[in-house]
Amino acid sequence: MRQPLCLLSKEAISELYNQKYSEYEQLFSEHLSLNMARGKPSPEQLDLSEDILTSVITNQDCFSRDNVDCRNYGEFYGLKELRELFSQIINVPSENIIIGGNSSLTLMYDTVSRAMLRGVANSPRPWGKEKTVKMICPVPGYDRHYTICESLGIEMIPVPLTGNGPDMDMVESIVSNDDSVKGIWIIPVYSNPTGDIYSEEVMKRLASMDAKAKDFTIICDDAYPFHTLNGTFIEPINLFSLCEEAGHPDRPIIFASTSKISFAAGGVSCIAMSDNNLKIALPALQAQFICMDKVNQLRHAKVFPDIEHIKKRMIQHCDLLRPKFDLVENGLSEYLSGFSVAQWNHPEGGYFITLKVTKNTAKRVVELCKKAGLVLTSAGAGFPFSIDPDDTYIRLAPSFPSTEELRTATKLLSVCIILASCEYYLKEE
Ligand SMILES: Cc1ncc(COP(=O)(O)O)c(C=O)c1O
Numbered sequence: 001m002r003q004p005l006c007l008l009s010k011e012a013i014s015e016l017y018n019q020k021y022s023e024y025e026q027l028f029s030e031h032l033s034l035n036m037a038r039g040k041p042s043p044e045q046l047d048l049s050e051d052i053l054t055s056v057i058t059n060q061d062c063f064s065r066d067n068v069d070c071r072n073y074g075e076f077y078g079l080k081e082l083r084e085l086f087s088q089i090i091n092v093p094s095e096n097i098i099i100g101g102n103s104s105l106t107l108m109y110d111t112v113s114r115a116m117l118r119g120v121a122n123s124p125r126p127w128g129k130e131k132t133v134k135m136i137c138p139v140p141g142y143d144r145h146y147t148i149c150e151s152l153g154i155e156m157i158p159v160p161l162t163g164n165g166p167d168m169d170m171v172e173s174i175v176s177n178d179d180s181v182k183g184i185w186i187i188p189v190y191s192n193p194t195g196d197i198y199s200e201e202v203m204k205r206l207a208s209m210d211a212k213a214k215d216f217t218i219i220c221d222d223a224y225p226f227h228t229l230n231g232t233f234i235e236p237i238n239l240f241s242l243c244e245e246a247g248h249p250d251r252p253i254i255f256a257s258t259s260k261i262s263f264a265a266g267g268v269s270c271i272a273m274s275d276n277n278l279k280i281a282l283p284a285l286q287a288q289f290i291c292m293d294k295v296n297q298l299r300h301a302k303v304f305p306d307i308e309h310i311k312k313r314m315i316q317h318c319d320l321l322r323p324k325f326d327l328v329e330n331g332l333s334e335y336l337s338g339f340s341v342a343q344w345n346h347p348e349g350g351y352f353i354t355l356k357v358t359k360n361t362a363k364r365v366v367e368l369c370k371k372a373g374l375v376l377t378s379a380g381a382g383f384p385f386s387i388d389p390d391d392t393y394i395r396l397a398p399s400f401p402s403t404e405e406l407r408t409a410t411k412l413l414s415v416c417i418i419l420a421s422c423e424y425y426l427k428e429e
Contacts, residue, residue, distance in 0.1 A: 004340030005358075005421050017422035020415050024372060027412045032373030034409045039192070039351030040400045041264055041317075048316050049262040055302045057295060064301070070294035076286065079294055081301040082268060088307040090222050090256050091238040092272040098285065101292050104257035104269035108221065109148050111253055111271065114284050115182070115217065116152055121250035121276035123215040127154075127182055135219075136174060136184040138166040140354065140382025140393050142192045142221070145185045149384070156384035157181065161194050165202030172209045179212040183219055189234060190224040190350030193382055193395040197348070203237045208246035218243070220254040226314040227260060228349045229322050233311060240272070250274045258300060260351070261313060268300050321351075324398040324406055328353055331410030341421040344396075353396040354382075361420035362391045368416035374409050 005013065062070045064079045077083060078099020087094040100107045116128035127133045134155040137146060141161075149156050157174060159166045165188075175181050186206070188198040198206075206218055220239055228234075243251045250273075258267030273281065304310050329346060332355075336342055344355045357365055362379035369376050377395040380386035396413075398406055 004338075005418075006340065006425060008425075010426060013422050013425050017419065017426065020418045020422065023415050024368070024412075024419060027408070027415065028372045030373075030408075032408060032412065034374040034401060034405050034412070036397050036401060036406075036409055036413075037375045037377045038400070039260075039397045041260060042320065042400050042402075044320050045317055045399070046263060048313060048320075049303070051303045052262050052266075052299050055299050057298060062295070062298065064294070064298060068294070070298045073290045075294060076289075076291050078268075078270070078292060079297045079301055081305070082297045083270075085301070085304060085306065085310075086256060086270040086272070089225055089310065090240075090254050090270070090272055091236055092240045092254060096240075096274065096278065097270050097272045098278075099292055099297060100257075100269040100271055102257075102259075102265050102267060102269065102296070104221070104223065104255040104259070104271075105144055107255055107269055107271045108145070108219065109151075110288075111255075111281070112148055112154070112183075112219065113152055114281060116154075118280055118284065120215050120217050120253075121274060121280060127215075130180060130182075132180040134178070134181045136166070136171060136181065137384055138184070138186065138191070138196075139384075140193055140388075140395070141185065142187060143377075143381040143386075145219075145221070146384045154182075155180075158384055161191065161196045163194075163196060165196055165198035165206075168202055168205045168209075172205065175209060175211040175213070175216060177212060181211070182213050182215065183217040185219050185221065187221045187223060188237065188239065189222065190227055190347065192223065192350060193352035193377075194354045195345055195347030195350050195352065197234055198237065200237050203239055203242055204246075207239060207242035207248060207251065216251060218252045220252050222254055222256045224260070224350045225256065226310055227351070228314060228318050229325055230348050231315060231318055231322075233314075234349075250276045253277060258304075260317070261310060262300060262303070266296075268297055321399055324401075324403060325353065327403055327406050328396060328398045328410050331407065332414060335411060335414030336417065339418060339421070342417050351397060351399055353398065355394040355396055356392050357394060357417050358392070358421040358424055360391045361417075361424050362388060362394050364420040364423065365394060365413070365416045368419055369413055372412055372416070374412050376413070 083094040083097045119126045137156045139158040254272040257269035366379045380388040
């Protein structure tokens with residue numbers, strides 16, 4: 001067992017630095033081209049959904065259960081079978097669900113911009129007419145949520161995640177005192193990137209807390225409900241009914257998609273909301289589209305007639321993903337053992353490993369990796385405006401690269417983590 005790096009003498013750190021630098025130079029000379037930046041499914045995962053490509057829809061066979069011709073306009077809300085499928089995925093009555101296009105993110109952007117333009121249920125006026133609009137962002141979180149806020153001029157309040165959701169004492173204190181806080185982003189299951197699974201207590205508190213803004217909205221991005229990495233599925237917590245029971249039926253707006261079940265950006269998405277919110281959203285949505293792509297909806301309905309088919313597919317994804325996650329986690333343990341320069345989580349699901357390196361070194365680690373041919377998500381991406389106050393978090397996405405690439409990437413990453421820490425301690429007075 002080595003001594004933690006911070007306890008070594010400067011001479012010993014220097015020696016370690018030189019040794020690791022020659023390993024770095026060796027890897028550098030290999031002209032690597034590796035990428036662990038985004039949570040993309042691998043080609044093998046995409047191959048699992050070949051049945052969507054081969055469930056050929058012919059002129060004779062392009063009709064829904066209700067005999068809707070999927071080639072034609074109609075069915076603004078989406079095919080009933082898809083609404084029922086998503087009802088089982090997100091636990092919302094199918095009448096409150098509208099099927100979208102290939103991207104739930106589009107629906108999220110549209111929802112928040114609609115709130116700015118028209119408000120949501122219980123809004124005294126459109127959010128955009130308020131002097132200031134703020135949203136709570138559990139951190140580290142999903143960078144694209146922040147981009148939506150940034151692009152619409154919404155201020156962001158970071159609140160730390162605890163392992164089972166955000167620090168609810170903080171959330172409650174913020175929302176009860178400030179009526180410009182209009183909402184919170186949540187990813188309740190296998191949160192991107194920390195893997196947090198929101199506990200029942202957290203979900204109940206979110207549903208029932210007193211908010212000064214009467215139109216306080218939970219933007220619930222349920223992107224990973226069945227995305228297990230351990231072969232078991234977690235018991236879903238029904239946010240929609242928790243909010244109803246707590247007397248806040250209009251509080252949640254829920255999103256999901258099959259992007260990481262079937263094809264990324266080639267799947268089907270949905271949005272779900274209360275009747276009151278539907279009344280506000282429908283005129284805007286009906287101005288935007290006549291109906292979404294029912295041909296793709298029908299393909300999905302054929303391949304996933306019910307939730308059991310989704311679960312079966314998710315176990316196949318798990319079988320492909322788990323070995324990759326294990327490889328990275330074991331590699332980090334092997335290469336970094338005894339140095340006390342990093343910690344990482346062991347996610348039970350989702351697409352990411354969250355790595356915490358020595359304070360003030362995350363950016364440097366990402367830079368060193370990039371120079372040697374490994375692209376990582378930029379440091380700070382899990383924070384509003386990409387500002388990680390401690391410069392310590394790095395998000396790893398092991399899904400796309402091959403196992404061989406991951407082996408090299410983990411080695412290079414570990415070398416860079418040690419180098420950046422050495423540099424940091426050598427600079428310290
Ligand atoms: C938390 C989260 N939400 C949404 C998305 C994007 O979903 P979609 O493909 O449905 O737009 C992702 C993709 O990585 C994600 O991680």
